[in-house]
Amino acid sequence: MAKMTNQVHKRSLWRTILQYKYFYIMVLPLLAWYAIFSYAPMYGVTLAFKTFDYREGILGSPWIGLEHFRTMMTDLELRRAFFNTIMISLVKLVTHFPTPIILAIVLYEFSRVVARRVFQTILTFPHFISWVVLSGIIVNLMSRDGIMNQLIVMFGGEAISPLVDENSFRPILYITHIWREIGWDSIIYLAALAGINPELYEAAEMDGANRFKRLLHIAWPGIKSTVAILLILHVGQLMSQGASFDQIFNLYSSPVYSVADTIDTFIYRTSFTTGGDFGYTTAVGIMKSFISLVLLVVANTIVKKLGEEGLY
Amino acid sequence: MKVKKGKLITLISCTALLASMLAGCGSGNSSNEGSGNTPKNPETNTSTNVDDPYKEPMEISIASWDIDSELSKLASDPLAQEMLKKFNITIKPVNTTWDDYAQKIQMWASSGQLPDIFAIDAIGTQYQRKWIEQGVVKALPDLAKYPNLEEFFKAPDIEGLAVDGKQYTVPRRMFPSVDWSALDRTVLYRWDLAQKAGITKEPETWDEFKAMLDAIVKQDSEGKKITGLTAAQVKMIGGFFWLYGNPLATSDGSGSDYKWIEEDGKLIPAVFSKNALPALQNMREMYENKLIDPDIALTKPDVSYDKFVSGKAAAVLIGGGFINFDGNVNTKRWEKAYPGVDITDNVKVLKPLVGPDGERHHAIFKTYWSESYFNGQISDEKMDRIMALYDYILSPEGNDLLTYGKLDEDYKIEGDKKVAIGDRPLHEKYPTRNFFKNLVSYETSDTYDMSNPSITNEKIRKEGVEYIDWILKNTKVPNYDIRLTYMSTPTKDKFNVLDHDDLLKVMLSKEPVDKVWEGIMKDYKAKGLDKMIEEVNAKAAEEGIK
Numbered sequence: 010m011a012k013m014t015n016q017v018h019k020r021s022l023w024r025t026i027l028q029y030k031y032f033y034i035m036v037l038p039l040l041a042w043y044a045i046f047s048y049a050p051m052y053g054v055t056l057a058f059k060t061f062d063y064r065e066g067i068l069g070s071p072w073i074g075l076e077h078f079r080t081m082m083t084d085l086e087l088r089r090a091f092f093n094t095i096m097i098s099l100v101k102l103v104t105h106f107p108t109p110i111i112l113a114i115v116l117y118e119f120s121r122v123v124a125r126r127v128f129q130t131i132l133t134f135p136h137f138i139s140w141v142v143l144s145g146i147i148v149n150l151m152s153r154d155g156i157m158n159q160l161i162v163m164f165g166g167e168a169i170s171p172l173v174d175e176n177s178f179r180p181i182l183y184i185t186h187i188w189r190e191i192g193w194d195s196i197i198y199l200a201a202l203a204g205i206n207p208e209l210y211e212a213a214e215m216d217g218a219n220r221f222k223r224l225l226h227i228a229w230p231g232i233k234s235t236v237a238i239l240l241i242l243h244v245g246q247l248m249s250q251g252a253s254f255d256q257i258f259n260l261y262s263s264p265v266y267s268v269a270d271t272i273d274t275f276i277y278r279t280s281f282t283t284g285g286d287f288g289y290t291t292a293v294g295i296m297k298s299f300i301s302l303v304l305l306v307v308a309n310t311i312v313k314k315l316g317e318e319g320l321y
Numbered sequence: 322m323k324v325k326k327g328k329l330i331t332l333i334s335c336t337a338l339l340a341s342m343l344a345g346c347g348s349g350n351s352s353n354e355g356s357g358n359t360p361k362n363p364e365t366n367t368s369t370n371v372d373d374p375y376k377e378p379m380e381i382s383i384a385s386w387d388i389d390s391e392l393s394k395l396a397s398d399p400l401a402q403e404m405l406k407k408f409n410i411t412i413k414p415v416n417t418t419w420d421d422y423a424q425k426i427q428m429w430a431s432s433g434q435l436p437d438i439f440a441i442d443a444i445g446t447q448y449q450r451k452w453i454e455q456g457v458v459k460a461l462p463d464l465a466k467y468p469n470l471e472e473f474f475k476a477p478d479i480e481g482l483a484v485d486g487k488q489y490t491v492p493r494r495m496f497p498s499v500d501w502s503a504l505d506r507t508v509l510y511r512w513d514l515a516q517k518a519g520i521t522k523e524p525e526t527w528d529e530f531k532a533m534l535d536a537i538v539k540q541d542s543e544g545k546k547i548t549g550l551t552a553a554q555v556k557m558i559g560g561f562f563w564l565y566g567n568p569l570a571t572s573d574g575s576g577s578d579y580k581w582i583e584e585d586g587k588l589i590p591a592v593f594s595k596n597a598l599p600a601l602q603n604m605r606e607m608y609e610n611k612l613i614d615p616d617i618a619l620t621k622p623d624v625s626y627d628k629f630v631s632g633k634a635a636a637v638l639i640g641g642g643f644i645n646f647d648g649n650v651n652t653k654r655w656e657k658a659y660p661g662v663d664i665t666d667n668v669k670v671l672k673p674l675v676g677p678d679g680e681r682h683h684a685i686f687k688t689y690w691s692e693s694y695f696n697g698q699i700s701d702e703k704m705d706r707i708m709a710l711y712d713y714i715l716s717p718e719g720n721d722l723l724t725y726g727k728l729d730e731d732y733k734i735e736g737d738k739k740v741a742i743g744d745r746p747l748h749e750k751y752p753t754r755n756f757f758k759n760l761v762s763y764e765t766s767d768t769y770d771m772s773n774p775s776i777t778n779e780k781i782r783k784e785g786v787e788y789i790d791w792i793l794k795n796t797k798v799p800n801y802d803i804r805l806t807y808m809s810t811p812t813k814d815k816f817n818v819l820d821h822d823d824l825l826k827v828m829l830s831k832e833p834v835d836k837v838w839e840g841i842m843k844d845y846k847a848k849g850l851d852k853m854i855e856e857v858n859a860k861a862a863e864e865g866i867k
Contacts, residue, residue: 063457153548153615263618264829281423282576282819283447283817287431
């Protein structure tokens with residue numbers, strides 16, 4: 010019986026594929042991309058259990074078991090980088106995640122379409138500038154003769170160097186991240202808001218709902234599921250994109266390593282500056298991916314428990 | 322029919338896209354076609370004619386900094402063409418940049434895609450040791466056949482690079498001895514502004530230097546909120562601040578070139594000597610008294626030169642000695658900012674200051690910087706051809722040709738001097754001569770000669786020549802054994818000392834210097850400092866090094 014069902018299922022799957030063959034053909038390049046760039050290189054993760062030998066390559070390098078993971082446990086620099094990654098990512102999530110939602114709602118409330126477009130363009134623009142360029146601008150703004158210090162001195166304060174100060178470095182990361190991404194990240198929420206039936210607003214207005222009530226009972230429920238999905242995605246990428254390598258690498262210096270060195274910058278320095286074993290840095294990368302996976306599952310479960318649709 | 326046609330177009334487009342993606346993924350580095358991931362099988366020998374060793378044409382791939390632009394005029398350089406024809410070779414450039422060369426080469430090494438020759442500064446690093454152990458780089462053959470190369474390897478710190486009696490690299494020699502390292506970290510200061518601030522004597526001691534900076538900063542005669550000393554790169558700062566009583570702690574910034582001294586009967590890295598603390602305190606005091614650029618932690622070469630020339634910094638710590646003074650400071654900036662004003666009257670080069678021990682010290686590095694490595698996969702025949710080319714470039718004939726051009730066409734000999742003929746600059750006539758010269762060796766010291774036109778401003782050239790003469794007569798290099806720096810022990814092979822990072826941390830911290838330094842030492846101990854010292858002492862005793 011089970012065999013028969015299976016056969017029917019198989020047949021129907023092939024039939025579906027045949028029926029939608031052009032869609033399947035269209036999806037082929039994407040599948041090939043994933044296969045080539047995401048799945049094929051995965052054999053490299055075995056390096057985490059090997060010591061890299063240039064002569065033998067990834068497959069032929071000798072196995073050393075869990076040695077890299079044992080070394081990781083005693084590596085103080087890695088411990089610090091790990092803590093910083095979690096800290097920077099979490100604070101970024103808390104400070105940044107709500108801002109595009111608020112911005113989208115504020116922009117949506119603009120009755121003038123032109124003003125909305127102008128603000129949206131201005132706020133989206135920094136997203137398209139790379140961190141290499143942006144960091145140059147930030148360094149200049151915050152240098153001793155930069156505009157920020159000129160203003161401070163003008164108002165009778167004393168010039169500061171926030172990029173080399175352990176207390177101010179992280180807040181700069183959070184603020185500049187919001188500045189760069191707020192416009193871009195708000196687009197999807199604006200699209201969700203635009204998808205809400207305008208009749209709902211009109212009806213609510215007729216019933217005497219004020220702007221806040223309309224926001225609370227129409228706009229928010231309308232974008233809630235989008236917010237949930239994006240939250241899961243953000244949490245899943247917390248360890249990689251949360252503590253953005255590009256941003257930190259271009260802004261940090263040794264006086265702020267204690268608060269700014271993350272797993273990515275640590276891996277970079279260990280691999281390319283001090284020339285450590287690629288196996289060790291692969292092990293660190295695996296640990297990071299594993300934590301990301303756990304975070305993704307946890308976030309998905311929480312969102313589902315809250316009654317929203319999860320990723321799976 | 323229309324629908325069918327549309328479907329067909331969609332199908333063709335998708336297939337073409339997929340095919341192009343796969344094709345894109347499939348292309349490898351053509352410089353080493355056929356090479357797998359493992360450098361196990363060297364190229365098989367092709368027939369060699371004994372009578373004409375260069376009968377077989379060869380293509381040699383070279384990875385070097387900005388080689389694409391360096392060799393863009395190769396075809397129109399008669400000198401280079403003649404030389405390549407002599408050895409029957411063609412060059413395939415593989416570009417690296419100053420920002421990515423170390424990463425690129427490490428990636429090529431790990432994927433078996435290294436070019437035949439590649440330039441990098443890797444001595445003492447963990448990966449360089451692995452390259453040697455695992456056959457990524459080829460050992461040099463017996464040098465008896467290449468007399469100029471053989472002679473080149475006789476300098477003690479170059480000879481000391483041998484691993485188990487074999488050399489694996491040709492280092493780019495800069496100077497005949499480490500005394501010349503003084504030129505690698507020089508401080509330029511604004512003498513014009515110092516005079517305006519009432520200073521009448523050029524500084525000789527640390528106190529005088531600090532007093533001069535203080536006077537310039539306080540006077541701020543141009544109203545530009547001038548700061549004290551800035552630096553072209555962060556990794557250079559140790560080359561100046563350690564000179565206050567701990568000169569052997571100076572490092573080139575690689576993290577692996579730290580020198581060892583004997584203290585309390587034990588060999589230790591000089592950075593961790595008890596002389597470190599006074600140097601750190603002196604540096605912190607300078608920072609707190611606003612004698613150091615507050616933005617020094619994020620400095621960049623061009624920014625620092627701009628600051629100095631525009632009067633926003635009283636002094637600048639630079640690398641590259643008088644060549645850099647001439648090029649980046651004078652030609653590119655000063656001459657444009659102050660046309661007709663002689664830079665040598667207004668900018669001075671700081672002579673090494675008298676330290677707390679009463680001696681004048683300068684930074685101490687190696688006699689070379691960066692090295693040529695050779696892909697472990699290349700055949701013995703190709704290696705022989707490369708060695709022959711290197712030997713020729715080092716020979717008096719090759720050196721003269723690449724430095725002065727052709728005899729009786731570009732220069733003539735008058736007594737013991739070489740005098741240029743004609744007005745056309747050599748770099749226009751032979752645009753790639755410097756590349757070939759620097760491929761093998763820099764020989765920077767040759768530039769400090771009045772008959773050598775490399776330093777274009779004659780007054781700066783004269784100052785440079787006088788400066789190095791003065792250095793050789795008046796400064797002292799403390800005793801140390803370079804073999805300890807090159808020594809390999811399990812812990813030392815993984816141990817790096819990035820002293821400039823530590824100096825910055827001490828400089829900018831708000832805690833007392835001794836407390837910060839204690840914390841830094843604690844971090845190094847956690848990374849195995851004590852174990853490394855034990856291993857090195859044991860091995861040194863075994864090998865009879867004291």
